[in-house]
Amino acid sequence: MLGRRFEVWGVAVAFAVAALATAIGVRDGWTGVVDAAAWISAVATVPTLGVAGFAHAIAMRRMQRVKVHDLAIAGVGILATAIVVVAIVLAPTRPDLATGLLHCCWPAWILGLAFAAYLLHAATSRPLAPGMTPRTIVVLGGALKGRHVGPLLRRRVERAATLWHAGDANVRMVVSGGQGRDEPRSEAEAMAEHLVEACGVPEDAIDLEDRSTSTEENLALTRALGAPEPWLVVTSEYHVPRTRVLLQRLGIAGDAIDSWSSPVYRPGALVRELAATVRPARGTLLVLGGLAVATTIVGVARTAGLVG
Known part of the structure; x- marks a missing residue:
């Protein structure tokens, strides 16, 4: 629904994460690349979805109506940020546990990357008819x-x-x-x-x-x-x-x-715009959903083994 420009930004964000993760983790094989991708995606989520969540929590105090999706925007953003902070704290002493924890949360990281692509899409929006005289x-x-x-x-x-x-x-x-x-x-x-x-x-x-x-x-x-x-x-x-x-x-x-x-209302509103406008094709949704579920299961198993 958003057209080619959003698709281009989405591909660009995914390619950037994949390229950076490969450069960082290639020495440790494919597991190193996947681990690096989890860290990159999680850290990228904090200034996008995380900031939006905290801002929306503040904005809700002045809203005329607070709906379920408003609570979801604030909750997911704040929770994602908290998970990243915990992982960073654990990283010096328990790096495997920290990385496993991030692998448990791939749905949030995918949403954070999608939001980053939407922000780029919004920032590059240009007038359709400059100088137009409306009727x-x-x-x-x-x-x-x-x-x-x-x-x-x-x-x-x-x-x-x-x-x-x-x-x-x-x-x-x-x-x-x-x-x-x-x-x-x-x-x-x-x-x-x-x-x-x-x-x-x-x-x-x-x-x-x-x-x-x-x-x-x-x-x-x-x-x-x-x-x-x-x-x-x-x-x-x-x-x-x-x-x-x-x-x-x-x-x-x-x-x-x-x-x-x-300004405090805009970040959360942009997340809502993403949710209202992006309707992935069924095949894309199945691929992303399957990937998120698979990596989350692996992350949970890995984390449970390390904790145990």
């Missing part, structure tokens, strides 16, 4: 605070309003977002109200798309309203790369532009 500004929905827009969604709405006031008065504004299970009304309705009452956008310039429950539905259902293209889609900066991919995938002319979000 429609689309604002993507987000969590409400009671009946009103929450802080993150308010920034999207106000960024869109600034763009609308600076452009042609004939540009349409579409607010897109359905009603969540724990929300008293649709996100689109709350956004439209804020645009009119707080941002000075005329009500007759705004169209509501109030049925969508995902980014892809935001775009597809907005197109079903007949919103003229090209579009300028306003969303949070961590969400821009995925939105651009979806615009291309759906064949919609336009681009996405960012609104500010708290």
Whole structure:
């Protein structure tokens, strides 16, 4: 779903780990290479998935809604970091035990490497249509605070309003977002109200798309309203790369532009973007899953033997 650029970064990250592990461990044969790969992958996970986990744990204190995946992002990142720290502490006196411990956690290291590839993918995202003059500004929905827009969604709405006031008065504004299970009304309705009452956008310039429950539905259902293209889609900066991919995938002319979000919220949000967008082919998933299970079993057996 993410296209060739993410696939290229994924292959590049995997190749870099394999090449470095071979250079470090080749003298000890294939076991040395595999052990080196475990250390490289684990250490690479700390500044990616680990940092995201700690940041997300802090960010959850200010979230409108904390969901299971938020707890998972924080928990996996913190746990992965703790395991690496324990392995580093053990390494001087019990190197085999430290390495065996890392081999028990290959699913986390694979996720950490995938996240590193996604960060590179996001960092290299480029405008789809530089200098484009939009005919429609689309604002993507987000969590409400009671009946009103929450802080993150308010920034999207106000960024869109600034763009609308600076452009042609004939540009349409579409607010897109359905009603969540724990929300008293649709996100689109709350956004439209804020645009009119707080941002000075005329009500007759705004169209509501109030049925969508995902980014892809935001775009597809907005197109079903007949919103003229090209579009300028306003969303949070961590969400821009995925939105651009979806615009291309759906064949919609336009681009996405960012609104500010708290730096402490972004790392965990990027992990969520990875989970929401990466859908490996069944064969790839089976290969990665089989490899993770096999290496984990070997790691557990090795560690149990060393402990015993």
